[in-house]
Amino acid sequence: VKRPGQTISKGHKNYDLMLNLQLGIRYSVGKHSSIMRDLKQSDFDPSEKFWTRFPPEGSKSTPPHQSVDFRWKDYCPVVFRHLRELFAVDPADYMLAICGSDALREFSSPGKSGSFFYLTQDDRFIIKTVKKSEVKVLLGMLSSYYRHVCQYNNSLVTKFFGVHCVKPVGGQKTRFIVMGNLFCSEYRIHKRYDLKGSSYGRTLDKADGQRDETTTLKDLDLDFVFHLERSWFQELMWQICKDCEFLEAEKIMDYSLLIGVHFRDDYSGEEAKMSPKNINSEEGNVNHDETFMRGYHLLPDMDWVMEDQGPFIRLGVNMPARAERVGKGRSEMEHQNQDWRLRGESNRGNEVILYFGIIDILQDYDITKKIEHAYKSLQVDPTSISAVDPKLYSKRFRDFIHKIFVEDKVL
Ligand code: ATP
Numbered sequence: 222v223k224r225p226g227q228t229i230s231k232g233h234k235n236y237d238l239m240l241n242l243q244l245g246i247r248y249s250v251g252k253h254s255s256i257m258r259d260l261k262q263s264d265f266d267p268s269e270k271f272w273t274r275f276p277p278e279g280s281k282s283t284p285p286h287q288s289v290d291f292r293w294k295d296y297c298p299v300v301f302r303h304l305r306e307l308f309a310v311d312p313a314d315y316m317l318a319i320c321g322s323d324a325l326r327e328f329s330s331p332g333k334s335g336s337f338f339y340l341t342q343d344d345r346f347i348i349k350t351v352k353k354s355e356v357k358v359l360l361g362m363l364s365s366y367y368r369h370v371c372q373y374n375n376s377l378v379t380k381f382f383g384v385h386c387v388k389p390v391g392g393q394k395t396r397f398i399v400m401g402n403l404f405c406s407e408y409r410i411h412k413r414y415d416l417k418g419s420s421y422g423r424t425l426d427k428a429d430g431q432r433d434e435t436t437t438l439k440d441l442d443l444d445f446v447f448h449l450e451r452s453w454f455q456e457l458m459w460q461i462c463k464d465c466e467f468l469e470a471e472k473i474m475d476y477s478l479l480i481g482v483h484f485r486d487d488y489s490g491e492e493a494k495m496s497p498k499n500i501n502s503e504e505g506n507v508n509h510d511e512t513f514m515r516g517y518h519l520l521p522d523m524d525w526v527m528e529d530q531g532p533f534i535r536l537g538v539n540m541p542a543r544a545e546r547v548g549k550g551r552s553e554m555e556h557q558n559q560d561w562r563l564r565g566e567s568n569r570g571n572e573v574i575l576y577f578g579i580i581d582i583l584q585d586y587d588i589t590k591k592i593e594h595a596y597k598s599l600q601v602d603p604t605s606i607s608a609v610d611p612k613l614y615s616k617r618f619r620d621f622i623h624k625i626f627v628e629d630k631v632l
């Protein structure tokens with residue numbers, strides 16, 4: 222299975238940065254794990270940040286280390302401690318995932334922003350370097366973010382676990398956020414889409430080189446419609462609405478719905494083992510039956526779960542769906558159907574498992590975005606460009622989601 226990213230080992234240009242980050246996180250998580258108290262309003266104060274010096278020889282509160290002398294900043298640590306608990310992240314698991322030896326892989330910055338991304342070996346967490354302005358946005362909306370994710374268990378917005386800054390003595394500051402990886406799955410993700418609902422420039426550049434399953438495709442590359450079981454479809458639309466209301470109120474734009482697709486009927490190599498074939502068929506045979514999406518229950522948006530109700534799924538996490546091909550010319554469509562029959566696939570579409578969530582939510586409609594809007598508006602239809610006012614952005618985003626997800630009529 223191809224996994225994205227390259228392990229950061231000694232000699233890598235960001236090796237020291239990684240060591241510092243690991244030392245810092247170990248220190249922060251350790252420090253706050255013993256004191257669990259209720260949150261106070263002052264914990265959300267953006268000026269609630271703590272610098273710690275990590276000299277190589279060690280200090281009263283920090284261990285000796287092999288890296289450069291650096292300072293470490295923790296933003297609103299008590300809030301993030303509570304968020305980790307809310308998102309069911311065990312402190313020991315968290316520390317081990319990030320701070321274990323050779324724990325991180327770097328994937329070359331997929332976005333245009335120039336951020337670096339690090340993935341933990343267990344695939345659970347992503348660390349992203351961010352701009353000062355993004356930290357500011359996150360801290361500014363922290364209390365409403367906290368309220369939002371507490372209120373909506375099934376919220377699709379990015380799960381944030383921590384915000385930090387590393388500053389080597391005499392060097393530049395690097396700011397990080399730690400967040401959940403949407404594609405943490407035992408099943409292979411065959412296709413990924415980063416969808417904004419805008420069209421201008423929303424296709425993968427031909428020049429982007431080799432495409433494979435770790436390539437993130439964009440709006441115009443999407444040629445599927447996803448059929449969801451009725452109650453999940455409704456739950457999804459409702460939740461997207463709530464999440465968009467929140468983002469709009471915070472004046473956020475430029476976010477994406479990130480979707481990962483696992484095709485159940487891909488039988489290449491070890492795939493057979495990897496796919497949840499035996500969901501409905503005891504023998505584990507290929508079965509393109511209509512019951513694929515039944516027998517599952519959406520995990521209710523509440524703390525308790527009734528037993529013997531069958532397997533549970535969560536919104537955006539391992540969600541069964543049917544992916545129907547669309548958006549091709551008629552002749553190509555017929556060709557495709559033939560293609561399917563040859564491969565023994567059903568033309569009702571492919572059975573898939575979906576993973577999705579809303580990412581990149583730290584951009585507000587600032588002066589650079591307004592200029593980008595004004596400038597691009599001179600060249601193309603203003604509603605097709607990504608940079609638009611948050612209200613318009615959210616409306617377009619929701620409309621787009623309504624187009625690519627449909628209620629499954631057969632069930
Ligand atoms: P830009 O601002 O140019 O859109 P960016 O540098 O801010 O890009 P993001 O949009 O946050 O980057 O993410 C870029 C890509 O990284 C996504 O398209 C996705 O492939 C991957 N990615 C980001 N966040 C996650 C996540 N939480 N889980 C899985 N993959 C992610």
Ligand code: CA
Pocket residue numbers: 332475476477580581
């Ligand atoms: Ca983005």
Ligand code: CA
Pocket residue numbers: 332334581584
């Ligand atoms: Ca961004």
